[in-house]
Amino acid sequence: MTDVESLHDADHPDERPPGFRSWKSVYGFVIGVFVLKVALLALFTWTYAQ
Amino acid sequence: MSTIDFVVLIGTIVSIAAYGVWRTRRMADLNHYLKGDKNTGWGTIGLSVMATQASAITFLSMPGQAYENGIAFIQNYFGLPLALIIIAAVFVPLYRRLKVYTAYEFLGIRFDNKTRLLGAGLFLLQRGLAAGITIYAPSIIVSTVLGWPLDITIILTGITVIIYTVSGGTRAVSITQKWQMGVIMTGMFVAFIILLIKMPAPLGFSDMLHVAGEFGKLEAVDLSLDFDKRYTVWSGIFGGLFLSLSYFGTDQSQVQRYLSGTSIRESRLGLMFNAVLKIPMQFFILLLGALVFVFYQFEQPPLYFNQTAMQAQTEGVHGDALRTLQERHSELHDEKAAAIMAWTDARRNGDSQLEASTRADMLAAHDRNERLRDETREVLISADPSISPVDSDYVFITFVLNYLPQGFIGLLLAVIFAAALSSTAAELNALGSTTFVDIYHNLRKKKTSDKHRVMASRLFTLMWGLIAISFALFANLVENLIEAINILGSVFYGVVLGLFLVAFFLKRVGGTAVFTGAVIAQAIVIGFYLTADIGYLWFNLIGCASTVLLSLAIQSVLNVRRGVLRI
Numbered sequence: 001m002t003d004v005e006s007l008h009d010a011d012h013p014d015e016r017p018p019g020f021r022s023w024k025s026v027y028g029f030v031i032g033v034f035v036l037k038v039a040l041l042a043l044f045t046w047t048y049a050q
Numbered sequence: 051m052s053t054i055d056f057v058v059l060i061g062t063i064v065s066i067a068a069y070g071v072w073r074t075r076r077m078a079d080l081n082h083y084l085k086g087d088k089n090t091g092w093g094t095i096g097l098s099v100m101a102t103q104a105s106a107i108t109f110l111s112m113p114g115q116a117y118e119n120g121i122a123f124i125q126n127y128f129g130l131p132l133a134l135i136i137i138a139a140v141f142v143p144l145y146r147r148l149k150v151y152t153a154y155e156f157l158g159i160r161f162d163n164k165t166r167l168l169g170a171g172l173f174l175l176q177r178g179l180a181a182g183i184t185i186y187a188p189s190i191i192v193s194t195v196l197g198w199p200l201d202i203t204i205i206l207t208g209i210t211v212i213i214y215t216v217s218g219g220t221r222a223v224s225i226t227q228k229w230q231m232g233v234i235m236t237g238m239f240v241a242f243i244i245l246l247i248k249m250p251a252p253l254g255f256s257d258m259l260h261v262a263g264e265f266g267k268l269e270a271v272d273l274s275l276d277f278d279k280r281y282t283v284w285s286g287i288f289g290g291l292f293l294s295l296s297y298f299g300t301d302q303s304q305v306q307r308y309l310s311g312t313s314i315r316e317s318r319l320g321l322m323f324n325a326v327l328k329i330p331m332q333f334f335i336l337l338l339g340a341l342v343f344v345f346y347q348f349e350q351p352p353l354y355f356n357q358t359a360m361q362a363q364t365e366g367v368h369g370d371a372l373r374t375l376q377e378r379h380s381e382l383h384d385e386k387a388a389a390i391m392a393w394t395d396a397r398r399n400g401d402s403q404l405e406a407s408t409r410a411d412m413l414a415a416h417d418r419n420e421r422l423r424d425e426t427r428e429v430l431i432s433a434d435p436s437i438s439p440v441d442s443d444y445v446f447i448t449f450v451l452n453y454l455p456q457g458f459i460g461l462l463l464a465v466i467f468a469a470a471l472s473s474t475a476a477e478l479n480a481l482g483s484t485t486f487v488d489i490y491h492n493l494r495k496k497k498t499s500d501k502h503r504v505m506a507s508r509l510f511t512l513m514w515g516l517i518a519i520s521f522a523l524f525a526n527l528v529e530n531l532i533e534a535i536n537i538l539g540s541v542f543y544g545v546v547l548g549l550f551l552v553a554f555f556l557k558r559v560g561g562t563a564v565f566t567g568a569v570i571a572q573a574i575v576i577g578f579y580l581t582a583d584i585g586y587l588w589f590n591l592i593g594c595a596s597t598v599l600l601s602l603a604i605q606s607v608l609n610v611r612r613g614v615l616r617i
Contacts, residue, residue: 015315023139027138030131031135033326034132034325042270042273045270048268049270
């Protein structure tokens with residue numbers, strides 16, 4: 001059995017995301033964009049479908 | 051179809067395929083063939099992932115879906131960004147650092163060979179059948195409306211995709227998918243612009259949206275906790291998360307896309323590209339369908355969108371009944387168009403009383419028209435029971451063929467075939483790779499030259515291409531085949547996801563426990579399928595949960611037997 005956690009080592013410097021401090025901040029950004037999209041879709045629904 | 055449309059269609063499809071073959075003509079080693087070019091960047095990976103998911107039926111069916119039921123389907127994608135984040139954070143580093151060619155190879159490293167073979171076998175069974183449908187579904191629609199021979203359409207589509215996928219492997223798939231995605235987005239954007247230009251009534255963009263909204267086509271977000279509703283925010287987030295994790299994380303046709311490329315960074319960015327852009331892209335396609343609905347409020351739509359079937363029955367014994375329905379449809383259409391314009395004027399002028407009365411008029415006219423469509427379907431089905439009551443797949447292509455200028459019709463048909471080729475290529479590439487890596491090479495355990503390995507991979511890809519074509523050719527012998535394939539997929543998908551979730555998150559569970567748990571879980575799902583009357587999407591959840599719980603239970607029993615239980 002392979003201990004898969006041992007493979008989750010720190011990111012190699014070459015693998016850091018461009019323009020962000022860490023991958024966590026990239027994921028935070030993507031979640032923020034998702035929340036914004038849902039809010040805009042809710043506003044769209046409220047404007048045209050109510 | 052005019053000559054110029056034919057030239058645009060054939061020119062676009064053949065030139066992209068030829069470019070893929072030419073760019074990958076010096077394919078030397080297996081790593082290159084299965085994992086692609088080492089310089090593949092996140093943009094190509096992102097487009098490749100997107101093109102693999104978007105099959106031709108997406109671009110044929112989704113505008114029709116919005117035309118009939120509105121854009122609520124967008125909520126199905128709400129779980130996708132979260133799933134892609136989990137895959138980028140957990141799945142990608144493991145796959146890449148273990149340097150696996152397939153997702154199932156990871157199961158072999160994490161557990162044992164029998165679990166690897168189980169995962170690969172379930173994938174081959176399910177995706178092997180689905181590849182035939184990916185070719186069949188658009189071919190049946192396009193050949194019906196254009197009068198092309200179905201068999202020839204299927205064979206030509208299949209041969210085109212086989213040529214460049216067998217020849218260039220993963221790199222050819224990625225290169226062609228990038229250009230095919232370019233054609234798809236350009237074509238859909240052009241269709242959107244032409245639709246706005248050709249809108250028959252003097253409406254602004256905001257007026258069009260208000261008309262669509264008034265007929266219930268723009269309800270993008272539904273926060274209700276009603277389980278009977280097919281699309282809500284909650285079913286989208288939770289159901290979508292589950293399905294996307296399974297599809298993007300464990301289906302080799304997707305895993306192979308993001309395993310190509312330079313580094314973990316490129317793979318992750320390719321996935322984040324989809325996490326950000328997928329919802330806007332699907333929204334755009336659905337909005338296009340809602341606006342086609344508005345267009346057809348002023349330009350008379352067909353009474354039944356599969357006009358080939360309608361035409362055949364109009365010439366038959368039910369001709370008189372259908373002609374009478376057609377006359378009533380024409381009268382009602384004019385009445386409805388006038389009511390919508392009166393409502394739009396009242397709304398613009400802020401006359402609330404007139405707005406309310408004209409609104410009631412237009413909705414009443416719409417209801418009468420819907421009843422007329424229902425009557426038409428009943429007549430058609432009574433004449434020929436094989437006619438489908440659902441004609442929404444034909445809505446968008448009918449609009450394209452009747453209203454787009456010459457040349458652009460060819461471009462939009464190229465969109466449909468580009469989408470069919472891009473998703474089929476990824477499927478054949480993944481099927482060939484899995485058969486070679488997880489079955490042939492894994493069981494043979496004999497040292498072979500790189501030349502032999504590449505040749506074997508090519509032959510397996512060719513074999514799956516021929517199976518897909520054969521399956522597509524005989525697909526019309528099975529009634530409701532697309533639904534049958536979806537059911538088959540759901541029967542196996544949950545167990546495969548369960549295997550991977552145990553591999554990633556339950557490190558105490560070993561190979562024997564997870565293998566036994568998965569086999570029992572698969573038997574449970576098949577038992578439910580044969581005996582219980584429940585929606586087939588639930589099989590995913592049952593399969594996944596059963597695999598995880600049974601694996602845990604069996605591991606506990608094994609631990610007790612071995613005397614390693616800690617109290």
